[in-house]
Every structure is written in C-alpha cells, then in structure tokens.
Amino acid sequence: MDPHEDQLLWMYETMLVIRDFEERMVNIYLEGKLPPDIQRGLAFDIAGGPVPGEMHLAAGQEPVAVGVCAHLRDDDTVVGTHRPHHFAIAKGVPLDRLAAELFGKATGLSRGKGGHMHLFDPEHNFSCSGIEGASLPPATGAALAYKKLDRDSVAVAFFGEGAANQGTFHEALNLAGLWQLPVVFICEDNRWAISVPKDKSTAIASNADRAASYGMPGVAVDHNDAVEVFRAAGDAIARARAGGGPTLIEVQTDRYLGHFQGDAEVYRPKGEPDELRGHDPIPTLAASLRGQGVLDDAREQEISSRASERVTAAYEFARESPLPDPSEALEHVFV
C-alpha cells in the first residue's frame, strides 16, 4: 500500500519534529555537564544539568517511527526501547509533557518519576523500557488482550538488532506465532548494539529470516526510507487487524549519534556518521514529495517553521515548569 498525500505530509513533518527535538537535546543535555560547571578534574558529569542521567537519541532513525505509526490509532499499543523519543512523538505523545518528563518536571508524563527511558502515556497506549528486549512480551500481551476482547487494535513492539538475541525476542515471537496474535515486531537494525556490530552479535545476517522459526512472515526493509517502511508496516498492520496474525519486520536504519550522549564512539569507523548523513531520509522524502508536487517552497517553509515552533514550545514549557516536591517520591508505588 502507498501513502496518501496527508500521510506523506504527516510523516515529513513528524520526522522534522523528531530530528529537531533530538538534535536540540544534544546541546540541552550537555548543559551543566561540562567544565567549568562540574567537579574539578572531570571532563564530563553525567549527573549534572537539567537533564541528568543517560540520553539515547534517535536522529537518523525517524523513518522507522513514522513509517509504522502512520498506520496506528490511539487505541493501538506501541512499546518502545531505551531510545524512545521518535516512537513517542510519532505515536502522538504530547511533545510538551514528553520534554517536561526528560527535565524531571512535575508537568512531565509521570511528574518526573520515569524519565527518558520510562515514558508512559496510557491515553496513546505508549510505553517504553530501558531493558533490551523487554518490549516484546508486553506488546504480545496487549495483542493477546485485543484478541480476547475481539478488538481490531494492534500492538507494535520496537526493539534493536541487539535485542533480537535476547530470550524475550524468541519467547514473544513464539507465543505470537503460536496464538496468532495481532502484534507486529519491528526490529530497528542500526547495526550497532552500543559498540558491538551486528556481524559480531548475530549468527545470521537478517533477523527477517528468523520469522520462519516462529510461524510468521519476515520482511526485510533494506533502506532507511519512510515510504518503504510505510509499505511494509502497512501490510503487516492490516494483516494483524484482519486477524491474520503477527509479522516480523527488520528495517535497516542509521544511528547518527552515539549509543548514548557522551559516547565517544571510539569503536565506530571514522567518518561513518557523516557518511550516513549523506543519505538523510528527511531531504530524501522532501525531494520525493517535491517530485510528486506535494511539496513546494512555500509549503516546505510552512511545515518546517511549524515543526521548529512545536519543538521550541515544548522545550520552553519544560524549562519553565516546576520540579516535583521531594515528598512525591514516596507516592504511587501502588494505586
């Protein structure tokens, strides 16, 4: 299936929002973490600044998020990874509350309790986890619920090619194939599991080939291209909605930044990120849209300004919001 014009424009704008959000975070994250603001003798302090802790940014991986989420409704479930922002944004999680959660503010999705790797938005059925491979079983469970409740909702589990070697991948796929559940498993293959390249971690070249072991179709999307992802995901999601069971899709995507911010990436071949940026999927889509007459200078300007304003507004909201009171730390262990 091919995207309609409004879907194309949504994907384009959403990729711009994601890219801008992630790239601004590169600098926001560094605030308060570098000399002279930190302990003497340190080059970097992960604990410092308004956004402490780890930060895993998805610049370059936008097509996976938008190509899949273009087909999803609010009542469909997405479970994401430790690198979750592009999934959250594409799923419709409010940008301001997402940003505020990264800043640990009381206006955040969880009033600051979760942070960057633990974003929960039940209204949009979005959640994520910092544990590799942990997305697959809960997504499978949501699909189990949908089947029991006779709903046509679907669940999507995102995970990386590194996590495809975790036991949960194999267990969840088997369950989904065995019970024919409406879940789509999307493997983001950015070729790096922190510092370990895929050919040093995985016994076979393509995770799509593993699908047959679990009784489901496996699809390889070979380019970091929003429309190619859209087509593959569209088929899989339609199949799931119609009761046709699960699918495994592996997408070749590109991680422009380090595994985490602060990652010196000494393991990465020199110049690789720059080389990857030479195939940036956002200008690629723009060019394609221009070719189709869907985008012109005026529209491109309008979209890109709007995207930029959305991100600006979100980060301003986050900065201006208050922190939670320390007493809140004891709340909501149980409901």
Added chain:
Amino acid sequence: MAVATKERTLTMAQAISEAIGQEMERDERVFVMGEDIGSYGGIFSATSGLLDRFGPGRIMDTPISEAGFIGAAIGAAAQGMRPIAELMFVDFFGVCMDQIYNHLAKNTYMSDGNVRLPVVITTAIGGGYGDAAQHSQCLYGTFAHMPGLKVVVPSNAYDAKGLMIEAIRDDNPVMFFFHKGIMGLPWMSYFEGSTNAVPDEEYTVPFGEAAIVRQGNDVTIVTLSQMVQKALVAAEQLDADGISVEVVDLRTLVPLDRDAVAASVAKTGRLLIADEDYRSFGLSGEICAIVAERLDRITMKAPVKRLAVPDVPIPYSRPLELSVIPQVDHITAAVRDLANAGS
C-alpha cells in the same frame, strides 16, 4: 470474617482453585496463563478443574516461556484484563525476573500511578520433600525487598481463598506464594492444620493484617506459610510443659503488619522468628528491625532468636535437608531456650 455455612473443609489447593474459579465467574476479564495449568490443573493443583469450567481461552497452557507469558500478562493488564500467571516453582524466577521486578513492579510508579497492572503471579514455594536446591526455595524475602510487588503467603486453606480473592481484585501486582507442603496434595506429606473450614461464598482476607493464630504470654513466634503449622504443633507440645506460646501468622509481607509484631513482642518480651527462607539479608532480619526500632517501647527479656535456612542452598539428602529447614523440634528447642533465658 466469613463463617463456614456448613462444616466443609478444603485443602489449600482446593481453596485456591475455588477462589480463582469464583472470581472468573464474577469477572470475565480474569484469565490464567501458565505451564500445565490446563488439563493438568497445575502441577500443585492450584488450577484444578478450571479448564473444564472455563475452557482453553481463559485457562491457557503456555510454552516454557516465563519471560514471554509473564511479560504478556503485563501487557494484557495494561489493556484492562486481569491475568493470573503461574510461575511453576518460585525457583524459576531467574528466567523472568526482569519482567517482574523491572516492569511489573515498577511501571505503576514510573507512570506516576497512571498505569495499573492488576496481575497476580502465583507460585509454588518450599522444601522438605527432597527436591533439592533449585526446586525448594521460598524467596518471598527477595520479592518483598523490591518495591512495587505485594507479597502474599498463606498458611491455610481459609486464608488462601480469601487472600486469593483479594489478590485478584487488587489493581496492583500481587505475588501469591503457596507452599507445596501445605497444599494438601495426595502425593506429598503435609501438615493437616492447613486443611480447614472454608466458606462456600466469596470473601476476602485483607492484606497487611497478621493473624494471631494462637494466643500466648511467654514467647512470640513470628512466622508464615508452612512454618505456621510447624509452630502450632510445637506450641501444643510446649503448652504441656507450661510454656505459653503466641503464634503470629504474618499472612502478607507486603504490606507487612509491623504493629501486630510489635504488640505481641511487647507483651511477651521474647521473640522467635521461624522462617523457611534464607537467614541473612531477608525476612527474619526485617522482623528483628521492627523490634530494634522500638526498643524504647519494647522491653526484651531475651535477645531475638531466628530460625531460618542457614545461608546454604537446600541440600538433597534427607538428614541434610531436615537439618537446614527448621523443623518442629528446632522450634521447641529454641522456645525453651528463650523461656529459660534471662527472666
């Protein structure tokens, strides 16, 4: 407290499967997943008879995929279902612990209460029948230690039914630990005190309320699970020698009825903790802390005594196993020591 309308006794296994069945009748969102819980009825009979009543759609035998199906329980609960997942032996928690303690236990908190996970995990605990190190553990202390899980440990059929119904109705994750040696199985010797009168109707036993299962004045035994039954046997023997033992059955570890422990120890001044879990860094130490933190209000007539597994894996050979898992004789000896100490 619900009253048995006719004097019908049930084994703890029967009480548990009755509770699950009644809740499944009442609420169509409740379903069960686990290994051999269907036609087999559960290896320890916790789901006996339920497949015939409710069918394979709601009583789901799973592959050997604990991380998969316990994680699936989480995802289904987030969508409004009320799953019960059986972890066949608590000892197997290693293969699925991430889903339990990093996700089931924490998602509610990490979402600031916006995500509810009404999951019950049932699991078999306990040794004393020669099943060795990987099939005999209790481990409720380990789970109680990690925030976000309620921990329920019944000692008898009446409590088991009420606590199970309470667990299913709770919107929070509940770990329900049933000791194999008090399930009343026809193939494992058990303490008959665990089989008792159980009302037909549904009722709940609240979490966070210990039960004084025997009143006494000289020595307090704080205990749980099968050890409650051993303590009661010991107390009968000690009574004949004029030692009056009070037995406090904790019933739930999270929430924990600290006040009941403190009140009993304040009364007797002598405390024995009888626990089948490992000694160090666990439940028995927590009970000691309750007393230690209240020494301005509690006068001890003797130092606290603990009976627990002495920090060794459970050995196989019978004389070895019976020496590390506290027995009735260990309890009586410890109580006599306490009764004679100080004064």
